[in-house]
Amino acid sequence: MVACALAAAACGSAPPAVRDSGLATVEPTSAAAVEAPATPDATPAATEEPTPAATTAPATTPVAPSAGSAATPRPATPRAAAPAVVRVRIPALGVDAPILQMGVDAAGVMEIPQSSSTVAWYGFTALPGSSGNAVMAGHVTWGGARAVFYQLQNLRPGDAIEVQTGDGGIRYAVQRTYLVRPEEADIAHIIGPRDGPQTLTLITCGGTFDSSAREYDHRVIVFATRI
Numbered sequence: 001m002v003a004c005a006l007a008a009a010a011c012g013s014a015p016p017a018v019r020d021s022g023l024a025t026v027e028p029t030s031a032a033a034v035e036a037p038a039t040p041d042a043t044p045a046a047t048e049e050p051t052p053a054a055t056t057a058p059a060t061t062p063v064a065p066s067a068g069s070a071a072t073p074r075p076a077t078p079r080a081a082a083p084a085v086v087r088v089r090i091p092a093l094g095v096d097a098p099i100l101q102m103g104v105d106a107a108g109v110m111e112i113p114q115s116s117s118t119v120a121w122y123g124f125t126a127l128p129g130s131s132g133n134a135v136m137a138g139h140v141t142w143g144g145a146r147a148v149f150y151q152l153q154n155l156r157p158g159d160a161i162e163v164q165t166g167d168g169g170i171r172y173a174v175q176r177t178y179l180v181r182p183e184e185a186d187i188a189h190i191i192g193p194r195d196g197p198q199t200l201t202l203i204t205c206g207g208t209f210d211s212s213a214r215e216y217d218h219r220v221i222v223f224a225t226r227i
Helices: 187-191
Strands: 085-090 095-102 119-122 133-137 162-165 168-180 200-212 216-225
Touching: 133 187, 162 200, 168 200, 187 200
Parallel strands: 095 119, 133 200
Antiparallel strands: 085 095, 085 162, 119 133, 162 168, 168 216, 200 216
């Protein structure tokens, strides 16, 4: 499923429960090679901030494991010593956020940050600065307040995204920003590996918040290439 950003509850209370947004789970070692994402078929709509204290995880975002699960998480494919992925900056949106490497839970579902200000980089995707598709996700709202990717849908072609690693800074230029319904999302196109230019994909929730289902009806996808 495509990842959206969740956020911690306000005033220091415990974070809201994470829900499955309905997309297929992801196996870190089984992603197939894909082409660049298809032309978006939806025009970004204004995000409606939920009134409840909890928000749902993004479309491609899998949910946290249920409490008491006895299953043993499957470790991500080992990497050679790689530079740390430290921060992501999006000057057009005023974003300057720390990055936490994350993976999948015991059910094969992508983990999500347990903070409104942290962005996840999925370690089973490409390392920023190397060939392939690096995938990151962050929350749009958290506890009824704006979170790190609240304005992500406002990115336009040409906007810069900067990723700081232990080896220095890497710059990407936005190529496309679009919305997709979780049940219609093409997971391989969004988080799968790619040939050609180094790419970066950012994911969060978008569209309208359904207070009864306690989730957003779309996911915001930003596709960028290295410059």
